[in-house]
Amino acid sequence: MRLLNKLNGRRIAAVLIKEFRQIFRDRVTLAMIVGMPIMQLILFGYAINLNLRHLPTAIVDEAGTSGSRQLLMDMLATQIINPVVYAESPQQLIDMLRRGEISVGVVVPQDFERRLDANQEVAQVLVDGSDTVLQSAASQLAQMPIVQGARAAVVDNNLQSSIPLPSARIDVVSFYNPQRVSAINIVPGLIGIILTMTMVMFTSVAIVRERERGNMELLITTPISAAELMIGKLLPYGLIGLVQTSLILVLGLLLFNVPIRGSAVDVYLATILLILANLSMGILISTRAQSQFQSMQMTFFVFLPSVLLSGFMFPFDGMPKAAQWLAEILPLTHFLRLIRGIMLRGAGLLEMWPDMLALLGFILLMMTLAILRFRKRLD
Amino acid sequence: MSASEIAIRARGLSKDFAQCHAVSGIDLTVERQQVYGFLGPNGSGKSTSIRMLCGLLTPSAGEIEVLGLKIPEQADILRQRIGYMTQSFSLFSDLTVRENLEFLAAIQNMPRRQAARRIDELISEYHFIEQQNQLTGTMSGGQKQRLALAGSVLHQPELLFLDEPTSAVDPESRRDFWEKLFELADGGATILVSTHYMDEAERCHRLAILDHGLLVADGAPTELTDVLDGRILKVRAKRPRRAKQVLDNVPGVISATHIGSTLRVLLDSKQLSKEVLKRALVDRQISAEIEPAQANLEDVFVAVTDKQTASAHLANSDSEEAR
Numbered sequence: 036m037r038l039l040n041k042l043n044g045r046r047i048a049a050v051l052i053k054e055f056r057q058i059f060r061d062r063v064t065l066a067m068i069v070g071m072p073i074m075q076l077i078l079f080g081y082a083i084n085l086n087l088r089h090l091p092t093a094i095v096d097e098a099g100t101s102g103s104r105q106l107l108m109d110m111l112a113t114q115i116i117n118p119v120v121y122a123e124s125p126q127q128l129i130d131m132l133r134r135g136e137i138s139v140g141v142v143v144p145q146d147f148e149r150r151l152d153a154n155q156e157v158a159q160v161l162v163d164g165s166d167t168v169l170q171s172a173a174s175q176l177a178q179m180p181i182v183q184g185a186r187a188a189v190v191d192n193n194l195q196s197s198i199p200l201p202s203a204r205i206d207v208v209s210f211y212n213p214q215r216v217s218a219i220n221i222v223p224g225l226i227g228i229i230l231t232m233t234m235v236m237f238t239s240v241a242i243v244r245e246r247e248r249g250n251m252e253l254l255i256t257t258p259i260s261a262a263e264l265m266i267g268k269l270l271p272y273g274l275i276g277l278v279q280t281s282l283i284l285v286l287g288l289l290l291f292n293v294p295i296r297g298s299a300v301d302v303y304l305a306t307i308l309l310i311l312a313n314l315s316m317g318i319l320i321s322t323r324a325q326s327q328f329q330s331m332q333m334t335f336f337v338f339l340p341s342v343l344l345s346g347f348m349f350p351f352d353g354m355p356k357a358a359q360w361l362a363e364i365l366p367l368t369h370f371l372r373l374i375r376g377i378m379l380r381g382a383g384l385l386e387m388w389p390d391m392l393a394l395l396g397f398i399l400l401m402m403t404l405a406i407l408r409f410r411k412r413l414d
Numbered sequence: 415m416s417a418s419e420i421a422i423r424a425r426g427l428s429k430d431f432a433q434c435h436a437v438s439g440i441d442l443t444v445e446r447q448q449v450y451g452f453l454g455p456n457g458s459g460k461s462t463s464i465r466m467l468c469g470l471l472t473p474s475a476g477e478i479e480v481l482g483l484k485i486p487e488q489a490d491i492l493r494q495r496i497g498y499m500t501q502s503f504s505l506f507s508d509l510t511v512r513e514n515l516e517f518l519a520a521i522q523n524m525p526r527r528q529a530a531r532r533i534d535e536l537i538s539e540y541h542f543i544e545q546q547n548q549l550t551g552t553m554s555g556g557q558k559q560r561l562a563l564a565g566s567v568l569h570q571p572e573l574l575f576l577d578e579p580t581s582a583v584d585p586e587s588r589r590d591f592w593e594k595l596f597e598l599a600d601g602g603a604t605i606l607v608s609t610h611y612m613d614e615a616e617r618c619h620r621l622a623i624l625d626h627g628l629l630v631a632d633g634a635p636t637e638l639t640d641v642l643d644g645r646i647l648k649v650r651a652k653r654p655r656r657a658k659q660v661l662d663n664v665p666g667v668i669s670a671t672h673i674g675s676t677l678r679v680l681l682d683s684k685q686l687s688k689e690v691l692k693r694a695l696v697d698r699q700i701s702a703e704i705e706p707a708q709a710n711l712e713d714v715f716v717a718v719t720d721k722q723t724a725s726a727h728l729a730n731s732d733s734e735e736a737r
Contacts, residue, residue, distance in 0.1 A: 049520030057508050060549075249504035256468060256498035256575075257521045258490070 042266070046259050050267025054241070058271065064237070072229050072279045073286065079221045080291050092116035092139040093128055098147035106158060110141065128161060138163050219294075222287035223374040224347040227367045229283065230276050230309050231341050232334075237272050238317030239330040247326060261406070269314050276310040277303070296381035304384055305373040308394040312366035315401035322408035341367040369393045420479075421446045421573055421604040422467060427476035429462050429627075436462040438627045439476070444606060444620070446572075449599050451618030452608035453715065459627040460608035461501065464575050467606070468496055481573055494522070497566035497574045501581060503558045505565055507551030511542050514550055514561065515568060522569040532568060540564040540594075556587030563594060567603070574598065576607040580614065592617055612711045621711075623718055630718040635711060642709035642717060644684040647691065649677040651702035657695055664694045668720050680713050 058064055096103050116139050122128050128140035140161035150157050245251045287293035324330035342348060344362040362368045369390040376382035422444035429437040437459040444450045452460045465471040467480060469489025478485040483492050505514045519529035537546050540560050580588045595605055615621055622632040631638055651657035654677055661670040661679055666686040670679045688704040695702045
């Protein structure tokens with residue numbers, strides 16, 4: 036069939052030039068290409084901080100000894116809690132917690148010194164358990180080596196049952212991101228998110244639009260082959276993807292000091308793999324979608340699970356098995372492992388060959404399906 | 415007629431879609447350097463036939479030979495030798511006139527220098543000198559259609575397929591457009607054009623009338639109208655609406671149509687005389703003058719698409735004349 040004919044460079048160049056002319060004339064698309072990475076980078080980098088600090092807190096110190104004050108000072112020094120109101124009794128704390136005035140309450144009982152000697156829980160941290168992120172932040176607080184000799188604290192989950200924590204202190208040590216800056220983790224992931232969104236959408240819309248406007252009917256009566264048309268249409272978007280990647284990398288470095296610990300070549304190689312995967316998915320969508328609106332819908336059908344399951348938003352290991360299997364199908368999941376490995380852990384691309392292989396397999400499958408379906412369309 | 419004088423030959427051409435028979439058993443012969451028309455209402459199978467002839471659709475049955483090439487097998491080669499103009503504007507509305515032509519030239523793999531010369535030529539010939547850097551999306555229907563024609567003849571194809579090219583343009587642009595078509599035919603091109611305008615059909619060298627996927631008549635426009643000689647009557651009556659009701663019920667009358675204050679009556683044979691009609695009208699106390707009239711393509715169209723009587727009738731007499 037025509038697809039296997041020799042590729043003609045002149046024709047591919049003609050499609051490519053035409054595509055670039057159209058992109059540069061379309062202000063909205065152009066703004067999306069440049070604006071979206073910048074906006075998302077700033078949004079995710081500054082605003083979304085999963086590492087909580089300065090939680091509104093009330094403290095009741097019933098002991099009032101130098102030891103208890105030392106304990107509280109150490110707690111405040113973590114910056115996780117921020118005393119905002121004054122409380123006199125544990126009961127008052129619970130009331131404020133219920134009304135949502137505070138997120139955390141700390142109670143040091145009268146017999147603080149005796150408990151310290153007896154190796155019992157020396158203080159109680161009350162936390163609004165309805166927000167799991169808050170809860171984990173508070174347990175972080177409780178698990179910190181607060182005062183010499185203090186072994187444990189109690190996290191009261193739902194304000195009813197007190198569940199004692201294991202008395203052994205758990206020391207949380209964060210590798211690769213000791214300051215726990217979210218941006219460092221988010222910026223590499225953001226490359227994947229933006230490429231998934233724009234690449235799939237742009238290609239599928241670009242092809243469907245030509246069909247909607249009748250351009251395709253004209254093109255298939257000319258000698259241009261399906262492969263020439265595809266390559267000419269995809270190259271510009273692939274290049275745009277690389278521009279977006281560079282934009283995120285540079286801004287990430289300037290604004291958040293996100294390092295590239297591995298090789299930049301590996302970063303771009305991994306990115307090219309993701310771009311190819313997304314472009315081929317975009318073509319596949321375009322062969323199914325009847326209108327630009329439909330192709331947008333289908334893009335989001337792929338995009339949402341990518342964001343939620345890939346490990347960008349929530350840790351992969353924390354998801355149920357079924358969700359993990361589903362996530363393994365998504366190219367973004369594999370890309371995130373690759374890019375985080377390269378940028379943050381300084382790993383080489385080849386060291387992570389299973390994820391590379393998965394991406395390659397995905398590209399191969401999508402391309403095959405897309406070409407099979409695209410052929411039918413030409414008839 | 416030798417094979418080299420024939421541009422298109424199709425035998426038993428059929429196309430079935432899931433729900434319908436779009437085209438059923440069409441036989442077609444188009445000579446070179448002719449303007450050949452496809453006349454038919456929407457859904458009569460004009461577009462489907464054209465798409466099969468240029469290899470865009472695979473026929474369900476039948477044989478096609480275009481410019482000596484077997485279609486759809488050799489459609490790839492054919493694509494370099496034909497021009498195709500779609501029903502709706504199919505160039506890129508966000509490119510300029512010149513950019514669109516440049517794109518098409520590259521797609522046709524024309525050598526750069528030749529392409530540049532040809533584009534300049536077309537831009538002046540099709541009156542786009544002042545608009546060559548205008549985005550095509552901002553142009554009028556007539557201009558777009560002129561540009562589409564320029565685009566389809568850019569690589570100087572031997573054969574041009576035009577699918578209802580004038581359905582979205584004003585009468586004056588249509589006239590100009592048809593002048594261009596005859597210029598192209600004079601220059602050696604063969605043109606297959608579909609239309610549902612009778613005046614356009616009348617200008618074709620030859621014509622095929624399609625209805626419900628069937629080829630119900632073909633021939634030169636005058637051949638087709640000559641068949642109806644003596645079967646068209648003009649009726650001038652006091653109360654034309656009442657007269658129409660009466661005439662519609664006279665056996666042998668295919669149709670009676672209002673044309674201004676007169677009625678145009680199409681008979682299914684010459685045998686039915688105007689006296690019969692007159693008597694029918696007088697019986698109902700309607701006085702009328704009746705005189706014969708010249709048949710036109712609209713009458714042919716009505717006659718051949720009339721289900722009970724005409725198709726057999728005209729097809730017979732047509733094939734007799736052909737012999």
